[in-house]
Amino acid sequence: MMRNRGFLKLISLSLAVVFLFTNITAFANAAVKKETVYVILDAGGRVKSQIVTDWIHSDTPNATIKDKSELENIVNLKGDESPQKNGEYVTWKLNSNDLFYQGTISKELPFEVSIKYYLDGKEIKPQDLAGKSGKVKIKIEVANKEQKIVKINGKNRTIYLPLTFAAVVNLPLDKFENVKTNAGEVITEGNTQAVVSVLFPGLLESLGLDGESEIVDVPKYIEITADCKHFELSPIYMVATNKLLDIKDVKKIDSVDSLQKAINTLYTSSEKILEGAVKLSNGEKEFTLNFEEFTNGLKLLSNASSELYKGVKSLEDGAEKLYNSSKQLRAGTSELNKNSQKLYKGVTEFGNGVYEYTYGTSQFSDGAIKIIDGYQTLFVKNKELFDAVKKVSSGLDLATSSQKDLEAGSKRLQDAIQNVLEGTKKELEVLNIVYNGFDTVISGLQKLESIPLVKDVVTNVIAGIDKQRQAIKGLIDSKQAMVSGLSQILENVKKMSQGQENLSTALLQLKDAQAKIASSSDLIVQNQKVLDQSAAKLKDSKKVLDEGTRKLLASKDQLVSGTKAFCDGTEKLDKATAQFVSGTGKLKDGAKQLSGGMVKFDENMKMVYSASEKLLEGSKELEDGTLVLSDSYRKFHNKGIKELYSKTDEALGKLDDIKDTLNELKEFSQSYKTFSGISDELDGEVKFVLKTDEIKAKEEKQVSKEVKTANTQTHEKKSFWKWLLGLLHIQVD
Template sequence: MKLPELKKIFRKKYIIRVVAGALVVGLVSTSSVQYTALADKAATTEQTTNDIISTDDVKVSNKDIDKDETVYLISKADGTVSDTIVASHLVNKDGADKIEDVADLKNIKNTNGNEKFTQNGTEVTWQANGKDIYYQGHTTKEAPVSVKVTYTLDDKEVKPKDLAGKSGHVKIHYEYTNNSTYTENVNGESVTTVVPFAAITGMVLNDDFTNIKVTNGRVVQNGTKSVVIGYALPGLKDSLEKAGGKFDKDVELPDSLDIEADVKNFDLETQMTAIVDASNTITSSSKSSNTISNDIDKLSDAGDQLKDGSEQLADGTSQLNDGAKKLAGGAKSAKDGSSKLASGTKQLKDGLGTLNSNMGTFKSGASSLSSGLNQYTAGVSKLNGGIGTLRSGLSPLRSQLPALKKINFNDLANQLTALSTGVSQLKSGSDQLLAGYNGDGTAKNPGLVKSMDQLTAGAKSVSDGASSVSSGASSLSDGATKASTGASSVSSGASDVSNGAANVSNGASTLSDSASKLAGGAKSVSDGAAKVDAGIGQLETQLSGLGTQFGTISQEQLTETIDKSLNTNQSLISLLKSTKILTDDKITLANIDGVVTKLTENQTQVIDALAKANSNDTVTATATYYTALDVLHRVQSARDALNTAEQSLQDMLTNETTQKQLKELKDGSAQVANGAKQVSEGSQQLAAGSKQLATGSKSLADGSKNLATGSKSLADGSKTLADGAKQLADGSSTLATGSKTESDGMTQANAGVKQLANGHKQLSDGINELYTSLNNSGISKLDVKKYSSLPTAAETLIDGVDQLYKGGNTLVANNSKLTGGASKLSSGAGQISSGVSRLYSGAGTLFNGQNTLTSGLSTLYDGTNTLADGAEKLTSGADKLHDGIVKLDKEGIEKLVNSYNGDIKPLANQLRAALDAGEDYQSFSGLADGKQGSVQFLYRMDGISKDDD
C-alpha cells in the first residue's frame, strides 16, 4: 500500500506530530519552569557539581518505577563533556530492609541519609531499613545523545570565549547526535531504530538580548529576563526513514536547534539541555502498530469529516443567514400584517357586537314571518277552495254554452220587429173597428145599424177572426198569467238581489278593514310574494279580458236569449267571486252567492215561461218577453255596478305605483306592506262599487215589482179580451146561422152587436195597454244583434276560471314547502342567534389573542433582526473556518502526506520499534532484574562571560 493511495484516509503529519512533537512540547513546558528556577539560583560559575545535583532534581517521568536516574553531564560551552555524574533514587515500595541494585559507577555515596551499602562489581546492596535510598556516582560512559554548540556573530563563527562582551547579531546552533541503537521484533520483523530521545535546551538571557528568535521552541518573558526553550528529536527522522520513505524538509522532526538575537555586550550565565525519553510520557499499555494504523485510518476519516463538515457548516451558515434575512423580512411583514389584522379584528368584534345586539329583533321578525307564512298558506287553501266553488258554479254556463252558440241573433231581431209591427196593426184595426161600431150618426157613418147590408158579407170574416182572436186571446191569457207569475218571482228575486247587494256592500267594508290588517301582516308572506305576484298577474289578465269583453256588450244585447241572460248572470257570479282572491274569508261571499243564486232561479222561471209561450199566440209571448226583458234590464244595472267595481280593481292593478310595489314584493316584506296598502285602497273602492251595486239592485227590485203589476193587468185584460172575442165569435156564428130568419137573427144580431161592442171595447183597452207597455219598454228600439259576441265572452270567462283554478292548485301544492320553510326559519333563527352569540364571544377572544400576537410579533421582529446580524457574522466566521481548514489540509496534513513517499506499514513498524526502544531504555548505570526504571540526562554547559577571562 503506497502513501498516495492513503491521501484520502490518512493525514500522516498529524500523527507524527502527536508522537514526536506534542509530547516534547509538554516536556519543554515542564522543563522551562525548572530551568527558570535553576537560573535564579545560579549565582556564580564556581558552583560545584554537588551543588548542581543537590539543587536540580529533574523529574520527567510519572511511571510506576523502582529506580529513577538523572545523569548530569558537566560540559564546556561548546558541549564537550568533562564529567558525568549519575544521581539515583531507589524507591522502597514495600518498606524492605534491603534493596538490591545494579550500578556501573564509581565513587558511590549516599546523598540523603546514613544507610550503608555493599558493592560487588556492579551489584550493590543497600541496608535500607524500610526507607528510600538516594545516592550518586561517577562514570566515564558516553551519553546516548551528545551535544555540539556552535556560535556565530554577524554570520561569522567565533569561539565561545571570543564572544564574551561582544555586540551584534548572534546565533547559537545546537547539534544533537543520537548515539543509541536498538533492535526490536515488531509483527515478526526485526526492526533497528534509535531510542526516541527528546533534547530540550534552555537558557536565561538578560535584557541586553533583543529580537530573540528560536526554531522548534519558544521565548518566555520573565521580568527583565527572557527564558528561551527549544527542542529537537535527534535521530528520529533518520530512523523512521529507514522504512524506505523520505520526509520533506517541512516535516518538523529536527535534529538541531537555533537561537538568534541582537545583543549588546554578550554575556551568557548558563545554558542547560535535558535529554529525555519521549516514550516515557506514553504508558506501558501503548498501542500496537496495527492499532496505530487503525488510528491513522480513523484520523484520516476524521480529517475528511472535518473538511466536509466545515463545508457543510459554511453552506449551512450561509443558508442560515439567508433564512434569517427572510425570517426578518417575514417577521416585519407579519408585524405589519398583525397591525392590519388587529384593526380588522376590532372591526369584526364591533360588527359582531352590533349584530348580536340586534338578534332579538331578528328572532322576533323571523317568528312573525313564520307566523305570517302559516297564515298565508291557510289563506291560500281557503282561496283555492273558493276558486273551486266558483268553477263548480260555472258548470251550468259551461253546459249551456253550446246551445248559446247556436242562437241566430238575426232571426231573433226579425221576430222582435214583426211583433212590434203586428201590435201596431192590431191597435189600428181595433180603433177602426170601434169607430165602425159606434159611427158618427151621419149618413156617411151610420154605424153598425146602417151597415147591416155589409154585415152578412163580413159576418163570416168576423166570425173567423173572432175565433182566431178567441183562440189567440185564450193563449195570450194563459201566457200573460204565467208572465205575471214569473214577473212576481222576478220581482221577489230582484228584492233579494237588492238585499244581497247591501250585504255585498257590508262585506266590501269588511274587506277594506281586512285589507288594512293584511297590510300589517304583509311582511310575513315575503317568501310567497313571487307566487302571489304570478297569481295577480293571471287575475289581471283575466280581468282585463273580461273588462274588454263586457265593454263590448250593450244593454240591448242582453235580450238576445234567456239562456244568454243566465250566462250573463253566471259572469256576474264569476266577477263577484273573483273578488275573493283579494280578500280573506271574512268577505260576505256567501251573501253574494245567495243573491246570485236567487237571481239565477228567477231567470230560470222566465226561461220556462217563455219556452211555454212559444206554443201560444204572439200576444201572450210578447207579454212574457216584456217581463223577461225587464228582469234583464235590472240584471244589466247590476252588471253596470259590477263593472264599476271591476274597473276600480283594474285601475288598481294597472296603477304604476301598484306595479312597482308588486315588483318590489319579491325583494322584501317592506314593499309587500305598501302593496297591501294599495290592496286596502282598492278594497275601499270595491266597497264603494258594491254600494252602487246595492242601489242598482234596489232599483231592479222596484222595476220588477212594477213589471209584475203591469203583467198582471195585461193578463187580466187579455182574459177579458179572450172572453169578448169568444162572445164575438159566438155572436158572429149565430149571426151567420140566423140570417135565414130575419127577425130572430136580427134580434140575436143586435144582442151580439151589443156584446161585441162591449167585448171590443175591453179588447181595445187591452190592446192599447199592450201597445203602451210595448212602447214604454223600448222593445222597438232593442238591437239584439249587438249581443252576438256574448258566447265568446262566456267561453273566455270559463277559460279564465279554469286557469285561475290551476294557479290555485299550484299555490296549495307549495303550501307544505312554505310551512316547512317557516318551521325551519323559526328554528334556524334560534340557531343563528346562538351562533352569533358564540361568534361574538369568540371575536372577543380573537381580539385579545390578536393583541398578544401583535406584541409577540414585535418581539419576534426585534429578535429576528438580532438573529440576522448574528447569522451574518456566523456566516463570515464559518467561511473563515472553512478556509482555515482547507489551508490546514493543503499546507499541513496534505503536505505531510506528500512529505513521505513509501509504504505506511513499515513506517508504522519503525515507529512502534522506536516507542518500544524508549520504553526498554530504563537505565543508564544499570537496573536489577524485575525492576522498572527511568532515566533522563541533563547537560550543564559553562557560561560565557568577561569574568571568565
C-alpha cells in the first residue's frame, strides 16, 4: 500500500509541474490565440479589476482573423490594425503574423482566492495588522469554481478544471524570521527571502482522493508562519494555468505491462519537458528583450501623445480665436458692404458733378478767349483814340500858335474847339464803357482762379487788366480835364473879352491834360504787350484744360464702373465671410471634440504604457522564474520521475478510475481555451496572473541589519527573486 501512496504522490507532483509549462503547447490550427488575464486583488483576495491581453499568431501573414471576445475598451498594443466589431465577434486584418491587443472585462473568474491573516493565533484584518509585531500566520486558499459532471466507470463524478496555482510571497529578512510553510519552499537569496508554493485546487476531488490525505499528500491551502517585526507585506503574486501532461491515451493503461509502457512514456515525456523548459527559458529571455523595446516605444508614444494633446489644445484655442475674429470680420464686411453702396451712390453723384464741372470749365475757357478777343478789339479802338488825341494835340499846338490871330479867327477857333470838345466827350463815353467793362472781366477771371491748371495765368491776366484799368482811369481823368479845359476855352473864346491871360492859362491846362493822355497811352501800349503774352498763355492753357477735361470725363466713367465692381465684390465678400464664419464655427466645434478625444487618448495611452510596464515587469519575472523552474524541474525529474520510473510496480490501486479521470481532465483542460471568448477557427490557451495590494504601515521605521545565510545563491545577472523584490520596492545589495 505504501508503494501505491508513493506512486500517487509522484503522479500528482508530476502533473502539477507540467501545468506550468504552457508555452510549449503544439496547436493544429494555423491561427493561435494565447491569452493572459491580469487580476488585481485586495489584500484579502477579493477581485478589484481585470485586464486581459491577447496574442494572436497566424502562420499565414496578413491573414483576416475572426475572433470572439467579451472584452471592452479594446486597444491594439503594437500595430495599427483596427478591430471590426459585430456583436460578440471581432474581426482583425493582420499586417503581419502577430497581433497584440488588450481590453477590460467584468466577469467571474473560474476560481476564488481567499487570504486570511492571524496575529498571535487570532484572525486580524490586513489593514489592522500593518505595523504590528508578533507571531504571524498567512493562509491562502483557492476554491475551484469551474466544474462539470462526467461518468467514471458508470458513476457520476464531479470533476474540476485542472488548475495549477504558483504563489510567491516576499518576506524580507529584516522583518520576518523563522519562516515556515506547509506547501512549497522558503528560498533565501542575499538579504531577501520568499515563499514559493504550488496549489492544485479541485484535483484531489476530481481524482476521488480528497478523503485520503494519508495516501496523497497534496496541500489544499498555503499556510505561512513567521516571527514578524513591524508588519508590512509587498504584493503577493500568483500564476494560474489549466494545462495537463499530454498523455496520448490513458485508456490504454490496462495492465502492468501497459502501465510500464506508460511510465516509460512519462519518463521520455519528462525529458522532453525538461528540454522544453530550457528552450522556454531562452525564448522568454528573447521575448523580454523584444518586449522591453516595445515598452520603450510605448513610452515615446505616450510622451508624444502628451505633446500632441498640447498641440490639439493650442489648435482648440486658436480655432476659438479664429471664430471670434471671423465674427468681427463678418461685422466689418457687412459694414463695408453697406458703406460701399453709399460710396457707389456718392461716386455716381461725383461723376455727374464732374460732367457739370467740365461743361462749366469748357464754357468758361470759351468765354475767356472771347474776353481776350474783346481786349484786342479794345486795343485797336484805343489806338484810334490815341491817334485822335494826337490830332487834338496838334490842334492845341495850332491853337496856341494862332493865339496871336485869335481875335481874327475866333469864329474858326470856336468851331474847331467845339469839334474837339464833342470828340473828346465821345472818347470819354467810350473810356467809361471800357473802364466799367474791366470790372466785369476781372470778376469773371477771378472765378477761374479756383482752377489749379490756369490759376497762375489768370492771376497774371487780372494783374495786367488791373494795370490797364488804372491807365484807362488816368485817361478818363485826363479826358474829363480836357473836356473841362475845352469847355473853358470855348467859353473863353466866346468871351474873348476876358483876355488873353485866361486863354493862355486854359491852353496850358489843356496841354498838361494832353501830356497825361500821352503818358497813359504809353502805359496802355505796355500793358497791351503783357496782355498779349497772357492771352497766348491762356489759349495754351485752354488746350491743356480741354485735354484734362476729356481725361477727367473718361476717368469719371472708369471710377463709376470700378466702384460698381467694388460694390459687387464687397457684397460677395460679405456672403463669403458669412460662410467663413460658419466654417470656423464648425472648426471650433471639431477642435473642441478633437481636444476631448485627445484627453481620453492621452489617458488611455498612459494606461496602456503603465500596463505595458507591468507586463514587462511580469515578463522579466517570468524570464527569471522560468530559469528557476527549469532548474527545479531538473531536480524533480532526477529525483521524482526517475524514481517513479524505477518503481512502476508500486501502485496499481485505483488505476482504472485515475486513468479515466485523467482522460476527462485532459479533455476538460483542452476545452478551456479562453476566459474572454474565442472563435471556432482559433486554437487557444489561457493563464491568469494575479497580484494583491500591498499592506503598508502608516509610519515606517526600518532598522537595517546584515543577515548572513549559508544557503545563498549567487548569479551574475539579476535573478528572478531579486527582480521580484525590486518589484516590491525593496533594495537588494
